[in-house]
Amino acid sequence: MSSPSFFQRLLKMREGGEALTLASALTSILIFASILIFTIHEGSWMLLRPQYLLGARWQPEYNRYGLLLLLYGSIIVTAGALAISTPIGVASAIFISEVAPRWIREVMEAAVETLAAIPSIIYGFIAYFFLAPWIAAVFHLPLGRTALTASLILSIMTLPTIISISSEAISSVPMAYREASLALGADRWQTLWRVVLPAARLGIFASILLAFGRAIGETIAVLMASGCVAAIPNPPWNLLSPVYPMTAAIAIGMGEAEFRGLHYYALYTLALILLCISALVNNTARLLIRKAPRGEVRI
Amino acid sequence: MRGIERLTPYITSALALIPLAAIIALTSLITYHGLGALSWRFISSSILRGGVYEAVVGTLLLFSGATAIAAPLGVLAAVYLVEYAPRSWLTELVERAVENLAGVPSILYGLFGFTLFSKLLGFGISLLSGWLTLACMMLPIIVRSSQEALRMVPRSIREASLALGASKWTTITRCILPAAAPGIATGVILGVCRVAGETAAILLTSCFYTMRGLPRSPLDPVLSLTYYLYILIVAKAGDTPLEVIFAISLLLFLLVVALNSTALILRFRYRGVKRW
Numbered sequence: 001m002s003s004p005s006f007f008q009r010l011l012k013m014r015e016g017g018e019a020l021t022l023a024s025a026l027t028s029i030l031i032f033a034s035i036l037i038f039t040i041h042e043g044s045w046m047l048l049r050p051q052y053l054l055g056a057r058w059q060p061e062y063n064r065y066g067l068l069l070l071l072y073g074s075i076i077v078t079a080g081a082l083a084i085s086t087p088i089g090v091a092s093a094i095f096i097s098e099v100a101p102r103w104i105r106e107v108m109e110a111a112v113e114t115l116a117a118i119p120s121i122i123y124g125f126i127a128y129f130f131l132a133p134w135i136a137a138v139f140h141l142p143l144g145r146t147a148l149t150a151s152l153i154l155s156i157m158t159l160p161t162i163i164s165i166s167s168e169a170i171s172s173v174p175m176a177y178r179e180a181s182l183a184l185g186a187d188r189w190q191t192l193w194r195v196v197l198p199a200a201r202l203g204i205f206a207s208i209l210l211a212f213g214r215a216i217g218e219t220i221a222v223l224m225a226s227g228c229v230a231a232i233p234n235p236p237w238n239l240l241s242p243v244y245p246m247t248a249a250i251a252i253g254m255g256e257a258e259f260r261g262l263h264y265y266a267l268y269t270l271a272l273i274l275l276c277i278s279a280l281v282n283n284t285a286r287l288l289i290r291k292a293p294r295g296e297v298r299i
Numbered sequence: 300m301r302g303i304e305r306l307t308p309y310i311t312s313a314l315a316l317i318p319l320a321a322i323i324a325l326t327s328l329i330t331y332h333g334l335g336a337l338s339w340r341f342i343s344s345s346i347l348r349g350g351v352y353e354a355v356v357g358t359l360l361l362f363s364g365a366t367a368i369a370a371p372l373g374v375l376a377a378v379y380l381v382e383y384a385p386r387s388w389l390t391e392l393v394e395r396a397v398e399n400l401a402g403v404p405s406i407l408y409g410l411f412g413f414t415l416f417s418k419l420l421g422f423g424i425s426l427l428s429g430w431l432t433l434a435c436m437m438l439p440i441i442v443r444s445s446q447e448a449l450r451m452v453p454r455s456i457r458e459a460s461l462a463l464g465a466s467k468w469t470t471i472t473r474c475i476l477p478a479a480a481p482g483i484a485t486g487v488i489l490g491v492c493r494v495a496g497e498t499a500a501i502l503l504t505s506c507f508y509t510m511r512g513l514p515r516s517p518l519d520p521v522l523s524l525t526y527y528l529y530i531l532i533v534a535k536a537g538d539t540p541l542e543v544i545f546a547i548s549l550l551l552f553l554l555v556v557a558l559n560s561t562a563l564i565l566r567f568r569y570r571g572v573k574r575w
Contacts, residue, residue, distance in 0.1 A: 017468035021379035032396040095315030117559035119496025217404025219499040282402035
């Protein structure tokens with residue numbers, strides 16, 4: 001066990017520097033633990049009083065907090081986004097790590113990092129002023145702010161995650177796999193299709209999970225693109241109707257909710273669900289990345 | 300299967316063009332529509348006279364304060380993880396916490412900051428609450444990139460310094476941190492880039508819809524470019540001239556892209572130049 005050694009070190013700490021840096025390192029634990037504790041504490045109040053939560057309506061003014069509607073909104077928007085961004089992202093990752101010459105690769109990496117750095121309000125702005133009118137015109141809708149609009153803008157926002165993590169996974173497939181396949185007479189694309197991609201599948205799957213985590217936690221862009229109407233579309237898979245994702249409800253509702261009133265607790269319940277989903281997804285993705293084969297092959 | 304395999308190169312390359320097309324389309328849309336109204340006068344005149352001066356100053360105040368809190372903490376935490384800590388359960392716990400913090404959605408930071416800083420600690424909707432919330436958000440980015448930068452510093456530098464009789468702390472402050480400085484700076488800039496464009500976290504902790512003028516103390520609310528843009532679009536879409544909205548978007552876009560490009564160039568140069 002290493003725990004005694006830590007306390008021994010603490011006692012023997014002669015330099016102030018070590019104590020200072022240790023205290024800073026502990027801050028991260030403190031912050032994460034407080035986020036966890038606050039969200040669980042405030043979020044479980046209404047979970048323990050489920051009579052508010054199970055209705056079929058989300059109407060804070062009548063104390064109806066049917067949060068399944070909002071969960072549905074988040075999930076349909078996220079699923080739509082991933083359905084678009086997964087093929088594009090994985091193809092781009094293949095292109096970056098296996099096909100493109102060096103200079104194209106560098107241009108694409110810079111483009112991907114810039115996409116990742118653009119703030120979500122800018123994506124929301126694009127969705128609101130350019131994407132939504134276009135969707136409205138194409139599908140003859142009165143208002144263009146729909147689940148599809150939110151999915152489209154989210155798909156661009158999740159591309160950087162899928163591309164960077166997948167291309168890392170593909171590049172770290174051992175060279176020996178490729179050489180063995182090529183030596184057996186397979187061409188470059190057969191090797192890629194039948195050897196490299198299967199070997200990188202854990203990392204690619206992890207990238208999709210991380211993109212899911214990013215998409216379901218995205219707030220401002222989704223708020224501006226999705227229309228924010230708390231209703232299940234008819235039929236439920238109809239992407240052309242407005243939805244109300246959880247994050248948007250938190251951002252809009254918290255400003256007017258009374259501190260520690262019913263609405264506040266309902267929004268914290270949404271936050272707790274969101275925190276559970278994103279922690280689950282992120283930690284699973286990290287485990288997958290650790291399990292993936294990389295570097296030299298041991299024979 | 301045969302047919303698909305023959306087409307794969309073309310399909311892959313075509314799909315790979317989409318991210319490039321997206322960034323080009325985004326940049327040109329924002330620039331084309333925003334350039335008309337963006338001017339020095341627009342930036343330097345007050346909101347009451349159709350400018351964005353208070354929002355620009357607010358954004359600068361918010362991210363510089365948050366950086367002043369998060370950068371020292373993050374760098375020192377990375378120094379502990381790389382230089383002092385043995386592989387132990389504690390290091391593992393810190394790294395887990397940092398990784399999980401990096402994955403927490405920004406709206407949850409906003410909610411946490413609202414409950415803890417604004418309400419329970421009584422800082423209210425204020426610049427101070429915003430600083431603390433944004434510092435929490437920046438911390439994981441700074442810790443991770445500083446860790447990476449410190450790990451790149453070769454053993455020989457540490458050994459040379461220790462062999463000359465320098466203490467561990469002297470070695471860290473005089474040799475290791477200077478050698479890792481470009482990498483650490485890259486991380487800090489990326490952190491600034493993230494919080495400068497952040498809306499959800501400050502929406503709940505530091506901004507008021509009716510805020511006018513600059514904050515007079517850290518306990519006053521503040522306006523930021525992101526929040527002002529949000530309000531103009533979501534709450535007052537009808538009665539604001541579109542050029543103003545487009546110009547603010549362009550300004551914010553330029554700020555973030557400039558920060559991000561600085562980080563990319565810094566990293567690119569030092570990755571290429573430094574050979575130990």
